[in-house]
Amino acid sequence: MKGSLETQGSLKTLRYTEDGDVATIQLLRERTTMRMVRELTTVCDHLEDVSTCRVVVIRGAEGRFSRGIDFEEFRPDTPMDIHGFNKWEKCCVRIERLPKITIAAMEGAVIGGGMQLALVCDARIATGDLCMQLNEVRLGFLPGMATFRLAKYIGLGRAKRLIMQCPELSAEEALDLGLIDSIAEDLEVAIAETIASFEPIHPVTLELARRLLNESFAVDFENAIGNFLAAQHRSITQTAFLKTLKDHQNTSE
């Protein structure tokens, strides 16, 4: 398989493929196990170190995206610890900071950890049968760092409702809230359209824009403007901006 992950054979919970510019991670299991977290991390290594793909699509299988954490790995009679949750968060941050455009292409159930995963992607699209829910609080635990990210997407009041009352959201409701960017009639077509909408992809500028946005709400204005100026200096010394200036010069001559 062209551009396939070296360790493809050892991936059990994911399928990883590359087609031209686009890498696809398919979540084969309905629920997230520690093995899946490890495999996602391995895929991140590959995407950072080897892959020349510019776009990563994360999607599910068999009509659903993900139903979140797998409780099979927990034993109520053994002491609980936080390390697995820490590994999951580290994995989410890796995906959030990948030097690629990331797209969550969802259908059916997007529950708990599945929704957390969608929130770290640059774009989120879904089919009409979407059922989105952060159900953790109802089950007695917390929806990871969705407690940090969700309010940035939809505002504090709405985030409180979603996290504390755990409603199931339809595709229309998710679209209304801005949790998804569009409802897809045909997921394949919608993925292609979403990728096209990022063109032309200027990786450095896109990555800087994403980092500044992710830091918004969390950094005070004094520091934010210092960050912006540093990032802007880097952007305007890249070839993309220099090309814009040359094009402008040519058209105005």
Add this chain to the structure above:
Amino acid sequence: MGSPRARILSIGTANPETYYTQADILERFRVKNPIVRSIFSASHIKGRYLFLPTPDADGIPRESQSELLAKHRAGALQLGRQAIARCLESEGLKPEDIDYLCCITSTGLMLPGLTAMFVRHLGFRNSCHRADIVGMGCNAGLNGLNPVSNWAVANPGKNALMVCCEVNSALYIYDDSVGTGVVNSLFGDGCAAVLLRSDDTDESRFAPRVLGFQSHLIPETWRAMSYHWSDEHGKFYFNLDRDVPYVLGTHAETPVAALLERFGLKRRHIRHWIVHSGGMKVIDAIKYTVGVTDHDMRHTVGVLRGYGNLGSGSFLFSYKRLMEEGTVRRGDYGVMMTMGPGSTIETALIRW
């Protein structure tokens, strides 16, 4: 484990007794220029330890160039004595136990140099090997660490001491211009000493080995940070170009990438970044070019806030904070990075 490496075994630091907030300094020298005042108040620096002169009645201190040189000499001796004693104390060593002494300064020209003065006054052996690195600026700590760690590797079991000693207040000129305002709002006085040794008996100790260095010079920014003689003031002064922090940031990626590639490492393998506290702009620039986080820069920003830019020893103050924090684990990699005139970016890879 592979070829022998030098370890950084201990560190000691020292600063002058008197601490000034930015507001203290504005008041002391009766700074009027609103732009200079705003530079001081908007600064990411809370205060600095300085050997400040007493101003005349008009708020302007009158220090001749010869007085400034004397201040550098006396200040370096005072700070050097304290930092060296603190560094050696934890190792149960005395200056007479040191076999190689390397001193770094850019804030005053001495001849004989700092090492000769320290041998004369602080009890180092007359036979101690010496080197003075003078006039290389804020990056010089890593330009010194390179030969010091090589000397330690070439002379197993022997003690090598590096002392970065900067009396930036010996470079002050006072006028109401924005240029001097920027410089005078930024730099602080301080000294850091580190002990290095390459010895099998240190193998079990929790002390980082120095694995390698990568340098980068940006010759087209030759004048961006530079010393000049002012006929008007009859003193040397330091020029700092407005945009140089971002230019340094843009280039910082190059030596880091080369250093990591040489050791087969990726950015994510580096758990600790020990970066020179040059100023907030250059720290911001490094965050967005090298791709490090606010958390990675916590000690760099903290040292800037508490001490200002301490020149060549700044990064060692961050190193000390990191070691005291207790988050470092055996096997962790760290990158040290210093930036300064040339324009220069120096990097080093260390591993605990």
